[in-house]
Amino acid sequence: MSPRSLLGLGILVTRPEGQADPFCRLITEEGGTAFRFPVLEIGPPADPAPLERLIADLDRFDLVIFVSINAVEWGVEAVRRRRRFPPELQRAVIGPTTARALAERxxxxxxxxxxxxxxxxxLALPEMHEVAGKRIVIFRGEGGREHxxxxxxxxxxxxxxxxAYRRIRPNHDPAPLLRAWRxxxxxxxTATSxxxxxxxxxxxxxxxxxYLLETPLxxxxxxxxxxxxxxxxxxEPIVAQEAGDDAMVAAIAEGVRRQWTIR
Incomplete structure (x- = not known):
């Protein structure tokens, strides 16, 4: 990525409060301006009892899959509040951002x-084709994808x-955002789900x-x-390689380089 690759760009950041700071700093470092408008809040499960029962029984599983950084942050914390994380339990992640979150813990x-x-x-990994008879637990938010x-x-x-968590739609006043668009x-x-x-x-x-539908995404x-x-x-939307901040900034820069193809 070249220095100041986002020079002069105003970028709508929709990450949850508390998770947007690194992305916004990187946008600023690359010469852009970050406009924060969180479209999700992350909170504990509405009913924690099923999660607590599963954590108590975690030793019976062969593999745990963390599908997002929120799954790591909320899931590992929930486990460690109650017990030691089983060291023999194999751990799988979707990408490097989630991997880093696990490594930090x-x-x-x-x-x-x-x-x-x-x-x-x-799912294309060889290990994911050799799962007959294995017990697998997926840490995710309430109502996630079933694939x-x-x-x-x-x-x-x-x-x-x-x-381990639930996603809530916040109630933010869109007026400052509309003014910025005007x-x-x-x-x-940007949007990550x-x-x-x-x-x-x-x-x-x-x-x-x-305004939104006419804004590159x-x-x-x-x-x-x-x-x-x-x-x-x-x-035509630009698809980042993963959900991490560096990948998102690189995708924005790629869109600028391509001059955003009209569909």
Whole structure:
């Protein structure tokens, strides 16, 4: 990435409060301006009892999969409040951001796919094809995607969920964001999940949707890009290699280099 690769760009950052600071700092370092508008809040499960029961029984599993950095942050904390994390339990992650979060907690992952970092790449690993009879637990938020569990069950694994957190749509006033759009201060929007993208569309209101759909968008998966197309975004979304801050900034810079292809 060249120095100041985002010079003059206003970038809409939709990460949750408390998780946006590193991304915003990197945008600023690269010459851009970050506009914060969190579209998700992360909180504890509505009912913690199922998670507590699963944690108490964690020794019976052969493999744990962490699907996001939130799964690591909330899941590992929940385990350690109650017990020691089983050292023999194999650990898998979707990509490097989640891997770093685990390593920061002294739990280096055993399995991580090659790019692109997504569920399909994880499931393509040889180890994920040899799961017949194995017991697997997936740490995730409430109501997450079913694809990993369904695929592993079809391969003969027993799969349970450890729903360690829930995502909540916040109630933020969109007026400052709309003002920035009217004044031409926002050139790029970002979203790191389908839920975040749907929340963003809903939260900005009718006037904001007109601006949003005409704003180039960076996402982290082809699923996100497909949803953006369905929603009517004018520009072809740029898909970052993973959800990490460096990858998002690199994707924005790539969009600038390509001059954002009109769909």
């Amino acid at each position: 002294h739990l280096a992952p055993h399995l991580m796919p090659a790019p692109p970092y997504n569920s399909e790449s994880l 990993i569990a369904e695929t592993l069950r079809s391969r003969g694994a027993e799969v349970d969920y450890a729903e 004044e031409g201060e926002i050139q790029v929007a 389908n839920e975040a993208l749907l929340n963003l569309v809903e939260m900005v209101g009718e006037e904001g949707r007109r 960076v996402v982290i998966s082809e699923r996100n890009a497909a949803l953006a197309r369905e929603l009517g975004f004018t520009f």
